[in-house]
Amino acid sequence: MLDQISELVKQFGGDAIVNNQSVPNEHNEAVMNETGNSILSGLKNMVAEGNVNDIAGLLKGGTVDASNPVVKQLTDQLSGNLGQKFGLSSDTASGVAGSMIPKVLGSLIGKANDPNQPGFNVSDIVNSLGGNSGLMEAVSKYGGQFGLDQNKDGKVDMNDATAALSGKSGGFLSGILGKLFGK
Known part of the structure; x- marks a missing residue:
């Protein structure tokens, strides 16, 4: 699952991370890795805490924007991690997280719900989050x-x-x- 998320982060990281002058170039790869890791660990933590209703709603095609509680929680977590680990300003960290989380989750869920996308399915997502x-x-x-x-x-x-x-x-x-x- 981390590999799939990492590929999506690389796909969408061009504008939000690589071409972002507020993110030092020497941190680009590490910021992308942190983005992928934060998404996966954040989702796992939500499952462990029993927050499965919000995740289920998201997997069933819920709104993937800042109003979604899963997106908000992951965005806040990633933003804090980026500021703490890489010294990014709160505006830069929030901008990166606010751009990346909805795009990556939206694409992940879209691919998981598309029967023509090999390697992506809802049951694999749930199993990787602790459903096994x-x-x-x-x-x-x-x-x-x-x-x-x-x-x-x-x-x-x-x-x-x-x-x-x-x-x-x-x-x-x-x-x-x-x-x-x-x-």
Whole structure:
């Protein structure tokens, strides 16, 4: 996943980083690396903190701009990291982060939702963010018995998990547990 994010950072980093006179040339590569690392670690931290509803909304095609809570949190984190690690002014750091985060996330999500893009898919994104804890395997194996097939395609997979995360007030895990224990 980091490789895919890094490629997108390089793709969009020309104007925001390389051609930005406020970012010293000797820091260009390091700033791009920090951008990719901050995006991946920030998303992983959000999952670890239980902030899956916002991420699920983003993966389902939510708005990828400064109004999105995931974009805002990642932008704030990257901006702080760039200022702290590279001595960039707050305006420069905020400008780089505010330009890069929406572009990279938007492209990543667009490619993940495009069946014609090999190497990009939503389940890979979720697994790389910590979704490979065994929960999805159990849900896939037994979920159909408990009515968890959200899209009625005969299997319980990441598309169902994403639909459940974004569509149920209690969230996917509470939905599973509620179905399992009859609540």
